[in-house]
Amino acid sequence: MRHTYAFLLAVFLVAGCKDLGPDFDSEVEGNQYTLSECKEELLEAEDFSEQESIDRIVVVKAERKMYLYKDNKIQSTLPVSLGKNPVGAKEKQGDNKTPEGEFWISKKLCSPKYYRSLCISYPRPEDRAKAAKKGLNPGGDVTIHAQPTWNATGKGDKYTLTQNWTQGCVAVTNTDMKKLWYAVREGVPIVIR
Numbered sequence: 001m002r003h004t005y006a007f008l009l010a011v012f013l014v015a016g017c018k019d020l021g022p023d024f025d026s027e028v029e030g031n032q033y034t035l036s037e038c039k040e041e042l043l044e045a046e047d048f049s050e051q052e053s054i055d056r057i058v059v060v061k062a063e064r065k066m067y068l069y070k071d072n073k074i075q076s077t078l079p080v081s082l083g084k085n086p087v088g089a090k091e092k093q094g095d096n097k098t099p100e101g102e103f104w105i106s107k108k109l110c111s112p113k114y115y116r117s118l119c120i121s122y123p124r125p126e127d128r129a130k131a132a133k134k135g136l137n138p139g140g141d142v143t144i145h146a147q148p149t150w151n152a153t154g155k156g157d158k159y160t161l162t163q164n165w166t167q168g169c170v171a172v173t174n175t176d177m178k179k180l181w182y183a184v185r186e187g188v189p190i191v192i193r
Contacts, residue, residue, distance in 0.1 A: 028152045038110035041181065054183045057105075057144075057190040059170055061086055061098060064161075066144075066170065068183070078176045079161045083168040090122070090168055092131055093139030098168050098192060099127070105144075105188045108181065115146035116177045118184055120170075120192075144170045144190075146177035 027034045056069040059080060066078040083090075083098040090099035099122045109117040123131070123138040131138035151160055157173050165171070170192070172180065 028149045031149050032112035033115050033149060033152065035110045035112060038116060042108065042110065053185060054180075055188060057184070057188060059098075059190065059192040061100070061193065064164075066172065068180075076179075078172055081160055081166060081171040082164045083166050084164050086164045090127075090139060090142070091134070092136040094167075095139070096167055098166070098170060099123075099142055100192050101127075103190050103192065105184055105186055105190060107186055109143065111145060114143075114148060114171075115152070115174050116181050117143040117145040117169075118180060119143050120190060139168065142168050144172065144177075144180065146172060146174045 027037070054068045054070055054075060056072075058067040058069065059065070060067070061082055064080055064082065066080050067074050068076045068078070083096045085096040086098060088097055089101070090097040099120070101122075101124070103121040103124070106119045106121045109119055111117045120142045122142040123140055127138045145166075147154070147157070147160060151157065152174065154174055160171065161173070
């Protein structure tokens with residue numbers, strides 16, 4: 001089983017997507033997060049507890065909130081940042097909009113730029129078709145990701161959570177991402193509206 005996770009880890013590291021407590025130990029070297037801790041966490045993925053799992057995610061853009069569900073009950077609500085141009089659904093690459101619709105978590109990604117990322121299954125076939133009709137590239141690599149390295153300590157969370165600053169992704173604090181990382185499995189549905 002560990003060999004399977006090691007192989008998947010290698011694929012994840014090659015593929016792209018896009019106030020902290022005293023026990024938070026993320027390391028930054030050369031303006032990038034080190035990936036050794038993240039690699040170990042991916043290898044330990046088989047030890048996830050079902051009781052800690054989240055089975056659905058809902059992001060309400062107008063509220064700038066993420067709702068985490070288990071068995072149709074809200075388990076937690078997290079503040080989020082969105083794309084710089086948050087109103088409306090994503091139509092093309094570079095529009096800085098966060099997509100809207102029903103997706104799923106397609107994979108986990110160790111990110112030297114954003115600590116950890118949960119990749120969202122955008123673009124769907126219907127997103128590609130809609131963009132193609134207009135002669136556009138629908139974009140891609142949309143994730144739920146944590147903070148950039150300049151905010152690795154979380155001292156800038158109050159600022160980043162009052163801004164929409166991503167290129168279309170959903171951003172959470174590093175502390176919240178650490179919780180999501182262990183609670184969310186690949187395949188979990190996510191609704192963004």
